[in-house]
Amino acid sequence: MLEEVERWLSSRSWSAADRPLEQLLEAKRQSGRTVSVVLPALDEEATVGAIVATIRAGLMTEAVPLVDELVVLDSGSADRTAEVAAAAGARVVHRDSVLPRIPALPGKGEVLWRSLLATTGDIICFVDADLREFSATFVSGIVGPLLTDPDVHFVKAMYDRPLETAGATAAVQDSSDPGGEQGGRVTELVARPLLNLHWPQLAGFVQPLGGEYAARRSLLERLPFPVGYGVELGLLVDALHTVGLDGLAQVDVGVRKHRHQGGQALGRMAAAIYRAAQLRLARGHLVRPRLTQFRRSEQGFAPYTTEVDTEERPPMAEIPEYAARRAA
Template sequence: MTPGELVGCKDGRTVSVVVPAFVGEMPAAAVIDSVAPLVGTLVDEIVVADSGPREDRGGVLRRALATTTGDLVVFLDGDVVDPDPADVSRLLGPLLTSPGVQLVKGYHRVPAGGSRLTELLVRPLIASLCPELAAIIAPIGGDLAGTRDLLRSIPFAPGHGVDIGILLDTVAEHGIDAVGQADLGVRELRSRPLVELGPEARQIVVTLLERLGIEDSQAPLTQFLPEDDGYRCVQTFPVPARSEEYACRESHSART
């Protein structure tokens, strides 16, 4: 449906769009510019959430949610070179037109193949531990939309475990039928070194296990990084705080 058609489906509900801007990632200006023409019609507010040097994804999303006012909240990936203005409409469509849908996960078709974390880590874990999620194309994707009531009821997980945590919590409380999916078209993904993906994978694993009631060792991730003629051993466990602490942090978000 077009943005104009979806405006007629709002029925008094308001919409907030959150664009996280993380340290070290590309500027989110292009994403903000793509959403700005919708403000005053389909979108009621845009919240830009910048992260501090030590703040992780889960903390930024939880803090940003606390600054929004919309009945429906859309989270967009801010690290996009050529964002599609239609992404907001696609994510909102199932929420506005399908009663019972509480969460919408966006997915992209990637010419070079899917996300390495998704294909090599998350899908095998889902097949083994929670096969009811097998039909979700992008279980850890960062583009999503949900009702305010749902998102405020979920204890956002720290770090990069937040997205799989939101999905698992939604299914646990409302069933798989409460989850919709939105095709956001074709997008080229930024290639990242494997060493950067390891800590993210560790965060995803610990959240998935905790949500399923499986005890995690809480041991750090050990990585061996090439250095000179040998390796440098690095241990990381980048889950800096529990989710309930996030709401207490000072807000640095900006609303437009």
């Protein structure tokens, strides 16, 4: 299985720079495909406007018409998210106005699911609305393979996630601790072990829970959507079983900065992700006792694999030597 992951990494992992905008625009023109960008948003007035403005200025101009539709799906913000997004040039759709006969449930996945009804693009690109220092490369990078390679159906962004605390940014990981001082704690502690153990074909994904990914509508419309934080893991696993590993890809877009959650929120995310995995494990999958992680090198993200501790010691009371000592 490690050989398959390495093969996939060499053939389905790219950098955003690998596909210049001119190439993407020509591929889009020839294919006639349309692109929708969706920002799921809840109380993101501080960041959503800059993201919308960046996409419109970089990818929705007469010279660069890569994105055809930009929708902010508001899931009930109590702040000025909708107003700020609209002023920046997005079409704002309120969650409850989409498919109103089905009462909406709280959760990110619910909003992403309903966005399929609120958009028209052949390719749908999801971008979290809490990103700072946002670059349009996040969109063009992950949409690119879907425009240029008909065999690719689902693309995740990969990036560094510096962990910022109390206004300070932790140093990017060093070679002695490739995962140190980084965001993505739920990824490293929950999602990556789950994927490596139960869906080892997906071990090559650097950011399996990242909120920036793009897919063909023809795939998304066939997948169930967990309504909460389990949506990213659920879609990735189900996409694997629907289009196969070579239908999936990832693109390096650099650095992602966003608001980090507190410990309790991370616990809720972890529980939702575990539940999404639990439901899918009912289908039955093999377990591989190895874990693939990543460090950045001059050539990009490089995988390294370690064995997972699977052995267990019995209770010490069952060990004869221990029992004899206690008796003495």
